[in-house]
Structure formats: structure tokens, C-alpha cells
Amino acid sequence: MPSPVVAPAEGDAWGQALLAAVDGHDSVIMVERDDGLIEPDLFVARNYFGEPDSWSDRDHWAIERAVGRVLDLGAGGGRATLALQTAGRDVVALDVSPGAIEVCRRRGVQQCFLGSVDDFVDTNPTPFDSTLALGNNLGLLGSRTGASRLLNALAAISTSDAVVVGTGLDPYATDDPLHLAYHEANRRVGRSPGQVTIRVRHRALATPWFDMLWCSIAELAELCEPTPWRVVDVYPGPLYAVVLRRV
Numbered sequence: 001m002p003s004p005v006v007a008p009a010e011g012d013a014w015g016q017a018l019l020a021a022v023d024g025h026d027s028v029i030m031v032e033r034d035d036g037l038i039e040p041d042l043f044v045a046r047n048y049f050g051e052p053d054s055w056s057d058r059d060h061w062a063i064e065r066a067v068g069r070v071l072d073l074g075a076g077g078g079r080a081t082l083a084l085q086t087a088g089r090d091v092v093a094l095d096v097s098p099g100a101i102e103v104c105r106r107r108g109v110q111q112c113f114l115g116s117v118d119d120f121v122d123t124n125p126t127p128f129d130s131t132l133a134l135g136n137n138l139g140l141l142g143s144r145t146g147a148s149r150l151l152n153a154l155a156a157i158s159t160s161d162a163v164v165v166g167t168g169l170d171p172y173a174t175d176d177p178l179h180l181a182y183h184e185a186n187r188r189v190g191r192s193p194g195q196v197t198i199r200v201r202h203r204a205l206a207t208p209w210f211d212m213l214w215c216s217i218a219e220l221a222e223l224c225e226p227t228p229w230r231v232v233d234v235y236p237g238p239l240y241a242v243v244l245r246r247v
């Protein structure tokens with residue numbers, strides 16, 4: 001007889017993993033791609049609650065370029081928000097995960113917004129000088145159309161000479177046949193090779209499927225063309241950081 005269990009249940013897997021970590025439990029997430037590839041993102045507390053002295057040079061390069069009032073896009077456990085807030089900066093943590101925002105609050109973040117940038121456009125009172133997207137959150141551009149939409153929404157809540165500073169990954173820096181086959185399958189249907197459809201798993205929970213967009217710096221520059229943003233500075237590498245400036 002087949003098992004009666006229908007799993008995984010859809011929910012805030014990201015937030016539940018962060019809440020478990022803030023409560024002191026070992027907390028692990030898995031990232032599942034729609035071709036079946038499952039990769040672990042272990043040590044949630046270490047990766048997403050770490051103090052700046054445990055961060056990569058790339059993260060330091062990025063946060064140093066986030067000037068003025070900052071929007072921490074996809075703040076997660078709030079490590080970047082807290083570093084800036086502790087330095088006396090005006091910073092807002094934004095995340096679509098209720099659990100992530102609860103964790104930010106519990107860890108002392110003073111300004112939080114639960115929702116997407118689209119949701120925030122109508123409610124944000126003061127424009128931002130910088131948007132910070134650490135944790136490879138440049139991937140939140142999502143797709144070619146998603147990128148225009150997000151970059152235009154960020155422009156709507158930014159000052160006229162604002163920057164977007166973020167980290168991302170170059171999808172072409174691989175010889176893994178699974179990734180190469182995924183790129184090829186994307187090309188065949190007209191998607192950008194580095195667009196990935198994934199969901200995050202924690203215990204028996206899974207987020208809804210969503211798209212992340214991994215792109216080369218050249219592709220990122222091309223995505224910016226129809227928007228008010230231009231690539232003006234790069235921390236190079238397969239794991240890179242960039243500064244986009246509003247023009």
C-alpha cells in the first residue's frame with residue numbers, strides 16, 4: 001500500500017531554519033533544483049549569523065561600498081543589517097520570509113520590512129542611497145524579465161545617484177556535466193543559461209519553487225541596459241561582487 005504521507009509541505013523553510021538556528025539548534029537547509037539536484041547549505045547559524053570578522057573578503061568589499069541609508073535586500077538572519085546598525089547606520093532589513101524577519105527582530109534589528117521590494121515601493125518613506133544584496137542575493141534578479149522589474153522597483157525607492165551592491169556567482173565557471181546540461185536545457189527554451197528554478201528545504205518543509213538568476217558580469221551589464229543602473233565596479237571571480245550605479 002502506498003504511504004499516505006504527501007511531503008514536503010509548502011512553507012517558510014528558510015525562516016524555520018533560521019528560527020531553529022537562533023534557538024541554538026543545529027540547522028541545515030538543502031537547495032533543490034528542478035532537475036533533481038539537491039545540494040546542502042550546512043551550518044545556517046555560521047553562514048547567516050556570522051560576525052564581520054568571519055566574513056569573506058568579497059562580503060567586506062561589498063558592504064564597504066554600501067553608503068548612506070541602506071536597504072538590506074533578503075536580509076536573512078540580519079548579519080549585514082546588524083553590522084551596519086551597530087556602526088550607527090540607517091538600515092532596513094527586507095525579507096519575504098516571516099521567520100527571517102522574526103529572527104532579525106529577535107537579534108535586535110530595529111527597522112524590518114516583511115515582503116518583497118514591490119510591496120515596499122508604496123510604503124517606503126525615505127529613498128535609499130544603497131541596496132545591499134549579500135549571500136549571492138543578486139540571484140534574486142530571477143530571470144531576464146524579473147531583473148528589469150526588480151531593478152526598476154529598486155530605482156523607485158532609491159536616490160538619484162544610488163548604488164546596488166551585491167554578490168553573485170558566474171554560472172559558467174563550472175565543468176560539472178549536470179550544470180552544463182542544465183544550461184543547455186535553458187538555452188533550448190530561450191531562458192538565460194544561468195536561470196535556476198529551485199526551492200529551499202528544511203526538515204519536512206519546502207518553499208514554493210522560485211527562480212534565481214546566475215549571470216556573468218557581461219550578462220549583468222546587458223540586463224542593466226534597459227534600466228537606470230550600470231555596472232561601475234567589480235570584485236572579480238567565479239564568486240564576484242559588483243557595484244551598480246544609477247545613471
Ligand SMILES: C[S@@+](CC[C@H](N)C(=O)[O-])C[C@H]1O[C@@H](n2cnc3c(N)ncnc32)[C@H](O)[C@@H]1O
Nearest residue numbers: 014048074075076079095096097100116134135
Ligand atoms: C541566501 S539568504 C541571504 C541572507 C543574507 N543576505 C546574508 O547574506 O546573510 C537569502 C534570503 O533572501 C530571502 N529572499 C528570497 N527571495 C526573496 C525576495 N524575492 N525578496 C526578498 N528576500 C528574498 C530569503 O528569505 C533569505 O532570507
